[in-house]
Amino acid sequence: MQTPVSAQTFYAGEFQHAIDEKNRITIPARWRRDEAEEFILLPDSQNQFLLVMSPEEFARMSASVEQSASVTARDGRIFLRQLHSRAQHGIADKQGRLVLPEELCRKIGLKGEVALVGGRGRFEIWNVARWKRAHEEETATYQHVANVIGL
Amino acid sequence: MQTPVSAQTFYAGEFQHAIDEKNRITIPARWRRDEAEEFILLPDSQNQFLLVMSPEEFARMSASVEQSASVTARDGRIFLRQLHSRAQHGIADKQGRLVLPEELCRKIGLKGEVALVGGRGRFEIWNVARWKRAHEEETATYQHVANVIGL
DNA sequence: TCCACTTTGCCCCATTTTTAACCACCACCG
DNA sequence: CGGTGGTGGTTAAAAATGGGGCAAAGTGGA
Numbered sequence: 001m002q003t004p005v006s007a008q009t010f011y012a013g014e015f016q017h018a019i020d021e022k023n024r025i026t027i028p029a030r031w032r033r034d035e036a037e038e039f040i041l042l043p044d045s046q047n048q049f050l051l052v053m054s055p056e057e058f059a060r061m062s063a064s065v066e067q068s069a070s071v072t073a074r075d076g077r078i079f080l081r082q083l084h085s086r087a088q089h090g091i092a093d094k095q096g097r098l099v100l101p102e103e104l105c106r107k108i109g110l111k112g113e114v115a116l117v118g119g120r121g122r123f124e125i126w127n128v129a130r131w132k133r134a135h136e137e138e139t140a141t142y143q144h145v146a147n148v149i150g151l
Numbered sequence: 152m153q154t155p156v157s158a159q160t161f162y163a164g165e166f167q168h169a170i171d172e173k174n175r176i177t178i179p180a181r182w183r184r185d186e187a188e189e190f191i192l193l194p195d196s197q198n199q200f201l202l203v204m205s206p207e208e209f210a211r212m213s214a215s216v217e218q219s220a221s222v223t224a225r226d227g228r229i230f231l232r233q234l235h236s237r238a239q240h241g242i243a244d245k246q247g248r249l250v251l252p253e254e255l256c257r258k259i260g261l262k263g264e265v266a267l268v269g270g271r272g273r274f275e276i277w278n279v280a281r282w283k284r285a286h287e288e289e290t291a292t293y294q295h296v297a298n299v300i301g302l
Numbered sequence: 303t304c305c306a307c308t309t310t311g312c313c314c315c316a317t318t319t320t321t322a323a324c325c326a327c328c329a330c331c332g
Numbered sequence: 333c334g335g336t337g338g339t340g341g342t343t344a345a346a347a348a349t350g351g352g353g354c355a356a357a358g359t360g361g362a
Contacts, residue, residue, distance in 0.1 A: 012191070013239040013252075018349070022311090026348055029321095030240060093312070096347080117236045138229055145230040146196035148221050151212075169339070173321090177338055244322070246338085 162269035
């Protein structure tokens with residue numbers, strides 16, 4: 001692997017893009033690494049949003065579950081089984097667009113406008129309306145912590 | 152990392168500049184390090200002003216949250232999530248101007264004239280009117296503390 | 303089992319919109 | 333007056349978007 005954990009990709013910012021009738025989403029140019037990049041698509045446990053990450057990041061995530069002290073070996077196995085069956089491959093086309101399977105879009109409610117939310121090692125794709133709602137809830141926590149650490 | 156904490160950049164002073172219709176702000180010449188410098192743009196938790204810092208400084212900030220004893224693990228996670236999604240990359244052009252995303256300007260109310268306020272490792276960009284108000288409030292506290300420590 | 307026929311995915315091209323590089327001026331300060 | 337720093341506009345490049353067409357894969361019937 002070329003990227004050590006400490007140099008994890010950082011997807012900065014938040015974007016709002018269209019998703020067209022063919023379920024294609026343009027990945028922000030600043031987030032692109034190489035042409036025809038490969039991603040793992042993973043709906044979150046509540047089907048609220050779609051997690052997108054590199055195969056390497058996915059491997060890291062799997063590994064961290066296995067090593068977690070707070071999860072029993074049995075639960076870990078079951079979790080990983082589901083994790084792998086829920087995950088899908090996604091490949092960006094030469095225009096830098098990610099094509100999403102029809103069913104995923106329906107399940108998560110991705111249509112028209114979607115929000116792309118950056119993060120460390122991964123990013124999320126949301127239905128815009130739902131994202132705004134979820135975002136506001138988190139803002140309270142954000143402000144609280146910001147005050148504590150003086151930001 | 153090349154810059155040790157002790158050699159943190161210090162942006163001295165306070166400037167008042169125009170922001171043009173393309174949302175470009177000239178960074179004071181004295182604050183410039185290299186050509187086409189890269190910054191992280193982070194709105195403060197109340198959207199009162201825009202924090203600008205180097206990627207290194209941002210990494211330091213993230214790390215300090217993770218290590219803070221006064222924040223629970225869960226709150227820390229939520230905070231970091233938001234921190235990373237709120238932050239944006241900004242690159243200065245060859246004239247030494249920072250281009251701000253349209254939405255950030257709207258959210259924080261940056262238009263026409265803005266105030267650039269220096270600090271340790273970072274600086275802030277304010278709406279002029281709001282800055283003056285906040286500044287006056289702070290001046291009282293400053294004088295009080297100055298008297299206490301004999302400055 | 304083989305041959306239509308439909309469906310889906312992928313690739314490429316064209317258009318519009320946005321972003322970044324470049325150039326030129328003005329104004330202030332030494 | 334001369335250089336540096338700040339500002340405004342123009343041009344060129346890149347990104348976002350939309351649609352068309354070919355090819356491979358899947359389906360059903362003879």
